[in-house]
Amino acid sequence: MPDHPDYAALTRGQVAVLDRVNSGDAGLSVLQQVVRLAEETLGARGAGFAEYAKDHGRIIAATGACAPAIGRRMDHPGDRLLDRRTLLVPLDSVNDEFARLIEGGDLRHMLGARCEHGSAIVGSLHVYFDAHVGEPGPEHHAVLELLAALAGQLYGLGAGLPAHGEPAPDEVRRQADRDLWVAVTSHELRTPVTVIKGYADTLTNHWDALGEPGRHEAVRVIGTRAGELARLVDRLLSAASEEDGSVGASPAGPFDLVEALREAVAALPGDLRQRLLLTHMPGDLPKAYGNRDSIATILTELATNAEKYSEPDTTVEVCAGTDDDTLRFRVADRGVGIAPQHVEQAFDRYWQADSGHHRAGAGLGLYLVRRLVERQNGWVSLRPREGGGTVAEVRLPRA
Known part of the structure; x- marks a missing residue:
């Protein structure tokens, strides 16, 4: 971390964000740009934004080493940021949602700032620093507070934020x-x-x-x-x-994720099974902890969704991997892709997308996938795929 924030990068980044807002572009993709700007300006290893609902939060934007946390549900922060605009937390003193997902490196500090729209705290912006750098100073606090205020302003534009609206009566x-x-x-x-x-x-x-x-x-x-x-x-x-509450309520335990995925693929309809390409399925992964039987349902829904939004002559790739705390598998297609502003809406019950001749169907598949995965203390996310298409990523705890 530099002694001072990169003010030139801050200025360029703010201008770029304002240009997008003035041109009518807003929502989750612009919020992601603000998060990336916080990481770049403050010289952090990663950055993330958590949006708050009434009783919980969800990480809806993250960059750098924090990117794997996108989609994760988290506890509501309570009063930690109610009486201060920024908060510096030594990571050895807190079971932090982002810090456990950093892949490599030795993190020392998390700097967070609350994001407000009107009188409501809509979320919080966080940056993470390695142990070998010094403690963030007043200028770092001030810059993060400025960027958090910019993120809060995006919530007043009525263009795709909040990503999760207030529930109806x-x-x-x-x-x-x-x-x-x-x-x-x-x-x-x-x-x-x-x-x-x-x-x-x-x-x-x-x-x-x-x-x-x-x-x-x-x-x-x-x-x-x-x-x-x-x-x-x-x-x-x-x-x-x-x-x-009966969905996904089967007993949990250790299981072989790759083996479960291979069995789930084998049970798919022939036409869909032939389109799947298992690109990276290492046999030496540690055990996952969760409900093995749910993997067939989860993979079927994700693969069916990928098939629905891609042309018949394209493949759907499935791969698996691990990091220090989680196991993951991904289902990636080369279809029409998902718009950044829809990556969270797609998990809503009955939500349907309209992308030309492709229809989303009942709008239940991804909703059920998220519920099944979160009941196992995991999380699932969608993101646009570089070069076109969509990547669905599921993360489960290691046994």
Whole structure:
């Protein structure tokens, strides 16, 4: 960390952010730019922004060594930043959400600043420093406070922030859920049921005329569509059980993540399975800790989502890896990609994207993935893929 912030970088960065705001560009991608500016200006190893809801926070933007924490749910900070604008914390004195995710290096300090919009604290901006650098001085506090204020101003523009809006009143939400449930169920169930019935009728009425190849093809289609129908029913029932907390409630324990992923891939429908490319699946990973049975559901949803938003002749890549605290696996496609302002909305219940001829379907898959993963003390995130497409990343605790 330099003795003084890089004021030239600060000025250039602020101008760049204001140019984007003045041109009508705002939201999560601009917030990410502010986080990156904090890291660069203060000479930090990494930086992150946590957005606060009523009872919890979520890391929605992070750069540098903190990037793996994007998507992580965290406890609400309580009153730690209520009586001060910035706070310097020695990392050996706190079980810090970001610090445990730094890959390499020896961190010594976290400097945080609260971000306000009006009278509300909407989030906090954090930067992390290595042990070999000195303690941040008053100028570093002042610059971080300035950038936190800039981040807070983004919340007043009404363009994609907060990433997680305030929940609707209970009765309004219940009625909306009932209406959507009817619409989603009727729409999503109709296609596989219609196809299964059509092919079954064809087999009944034209058995001899179809010949052996035709009968085999009809049975194959019925089997494929029946599998889709079963997965859809599981999703709908799982979403319906949100209130009783039964989703993902199976006992947790150590398991082999790569082995679970390979078994999940083998159980996928043939057409989807053939599109998957297992690029990096090391056999010497430590054990993950969680619910092994959930991996099949999680991978199926992520792979199906990737297939839906990419062309038939492209591959969907699956890889796995580890760091000091977590195991991860990624599902990456070369599809239409996800807009930065949608990377958090995509996990909302019933949220649907419209990207040309691609449709998001019921809007339950990613919602259920996040719930399943977070019940195992893990987290999941989406991000645009360099060169086009989307990367979904799941992180689970090490056993």
